[in-house]
Each structure stands twice: as C-alpha cells, then as structure tokens.
Amino acid sequence: xxxxxxxxxxxxxxxxxxxxxxxxxxxxxxxxxxxxxxxxxxxxxxxxxxxxxxxxxxxxxxxxxxxxxxxxxxxxxxxxxxxxxxxxxxxxxxxxxxxxxxxxxxxxxxxxxxxxxxxxxxxxxxxxxxxxxxxxxxxxxxxxxxxxxxxxxxxxxxxxxxxxxxxxxxxxxxxxxxxxxxxxxxxxxxxxxxxxxxxxxxxxxxxxxxxxxxxxxxxxxxxxxxxxxxxxxxxxxxxxxxxxxxxxxxxxx
Numbered sequence: 339x340x341x342x343x344x345x346x347x348x349x350x351x352x353x354x355x356x357x358x359x360x361x362x363x364x365x366x367x368x369x370x371x372x373x374x375x376x377x378x379x380x381x382x383x384x385x386x387x388x389x390x391x392x393x394x395x396x397x398x399x400x401x402x403x404x405x406x407x408x409x410x411x412x413x414x415x416x417x418x419x420x421x422x423x424x425x426x427x428x429x430x431x432x433x434x435x436x437x438x439x440x441x442x443x444x445x446x447x448x449x450x451x452x453x454x455x456x457x458x459x460x461x462x463x464x465x466x467x468x469x470x471x472x473x474x475x476x477x478x479x480x481x482x483x484x485x486x487x488x489x490x491x492x493x494x495x496x497x498x499x500x501x502x503x504x505x506x507x508x509x510x511x512x513x514x515x516x517x518x519x520x521x522x523x524x525x526x527x528x529x530x531x532x533x534x535x536x537x538x539x540x541x542x543x544x545x546x547x548x549x550x551x552x553x554x555x556x557x558x559x560x561x562x563x564x565x566x567x568x569x570x571x572x573x574x575x576x577x578x579x580x581x582x583x584x585x586x587x588x589x590x591x
Contacts, residue, residue, distance in 0.1 A: 461492025
C-alpha cells in the first residue's frame with residue numbers, strides 16, 4: 339500500500355511515539371534508519387508498522403517476513419515521520435518488550451542507573467554495557483525513557499541485546515546484595531581502589547548533577563575515579579564507560 343499523505347492515520351500514530359505518553363498508550367516505540375531496523379529484525383523484535391520509501395523492495399520483503407505491516411511512502415511522508423534532519427529511507431514501530439524484574443538476577447555485570455536523565459547518556463551507557471558483555475541494565479525511577487528516540491539512536495541497537503529492567507533502585511540494590519553481588523558506585527567522596535568484582539557485580543552510575551543518592555550509595559562500595567587534571571568530575575556516560583571497562587576486564591581475567 340502506498341501512503342502519500344502525512345495525515346494518514348498510521349502515520350499519525352507513528353508520530354505520536356515521539357513522546358512518552360504516546361509510547362505508553364500504544365506499547366510501541368519508534369525506530370528510524372536501516373541500522374536500527376536491521377538490529378530489531380535480527381533480534382526477533384515484534385514489529386507493528388513499517389514505512390519504506392519506494393525502491394527498497396528487499397527490505398519490504400524482509401520486514402513483511404518479520405511480521406510488520408509494511409507501507410510504501412513518499413519522501414515527504416518519511417520526512418514527517420522522522421526526527422533527523424536527513425532521514426534514511428526506512429522506519430518502523432516496534433512493540434516495547436516487557437522485562438519484569440527477575441526473581442534472581444543473572445551472574446555477571448549489571449549496570450544500574452540512578453536518575454540518569456540525559457537521553458544521550460543513557461543510550462551511550464547502554465551501548466557500552468552491551469559491548470563489554472554486561473548481562474543487563476537496571477534503571478531506577480527518574481531515569482530517561484530508554485525507548486525514546488534519542489537513547490535508541492545512541493544505543494545503536496544495543497537495546498535489543500540485553501534486558502532493560504526498571505524498578506525501585508534502593509530496593510533492588512538490597513536484593514542484589516542478598517544475591518551475592520558486589521555493588522560499586524561512582525562517587526566523588528569514594529575510595530581510590532576498586533574492590534574485586536567476583537562473578538557478580540553491580541555498577542551504579544548516578545544523576546548528572548547530584549550523583550548517586552545517599553540511600554543507594556550507602557549500600558555500595560564508593561569509588562572515585564582518579565583524575566590528574568583540573569576538572570573535578572566527568573560526564574556520566576564517560577565515567578560509566580571507564581568503570582564498565584575496568585570491571586568487565588577484571589571479571590574476564
């Protein structure tokens with residue numbers, strides 16, 4: 339089916355996924371660009387609608403085979419759907435996976451975020467966690483929505499490679515302790531050496547302005563990254579990247 343009007347109802351529903359309310363009401367999120375769409379296909383994600391510009395019949399066939407309702411669109415429609423200045427030729431809506439908090443967390447490295455509000459930081463941390471072999475991302479209340487457009491772009495498909503749990507972080511850190519996890523948080527008043535992570539470790543990264551809350555930090559080993567210049571702190575995603583790498587390396591030695 340060819341869609342030529344930006345006022346088409348399916349187009350309107352897809353555009354509503356740009357905001358959190360629309361995503362919550364529809365249970366869907368929006369992917370833009372060939373890279374993210376292909377990652378969703380490979381991961382076995384459940385598609386809703388897919389929109390493809392004319393001349394890309396192979397992608398249309400692949401998306402149809404993946405269960406999407408595929409619509410061919412004119413360039414003006416694609417531009418109205420997407421948020422980037424120079425959109426690619428494909429986008430899609432995908433059912434947001436339900437990831438309930440596990441009764442028992444899997445062994446490995448879990449990255450937990452305490453009120454990380456910048457969407458780009460969240461997506462970048464998710465991508466780094468995926469690259470370093472983390473077994474999950476745990477989001478506390480007050481974090482950005484991982485299924486918003488900007489985190490999805492920053493994560494580059496990693497949203498489909500590991501579970502993303504959401505819950506009361508203070509409570510979940512207590513549960514992780516009870517299940518044998520070493521819990522470490524980045525903290526400006528922390529010690530200067532990392533504890534041995536063992537086979538079960540949780541790394542907590544705090545809010546961009548106020549860091550990890552005291553209620554969460556009190557349950558963790560506090561660690562301060564050594565810095566040799568004049569800056570007093572690092573961007574949340576940069577600090578997370580360094581710590582994720584260091585802990586993952588020790589866990590794989």
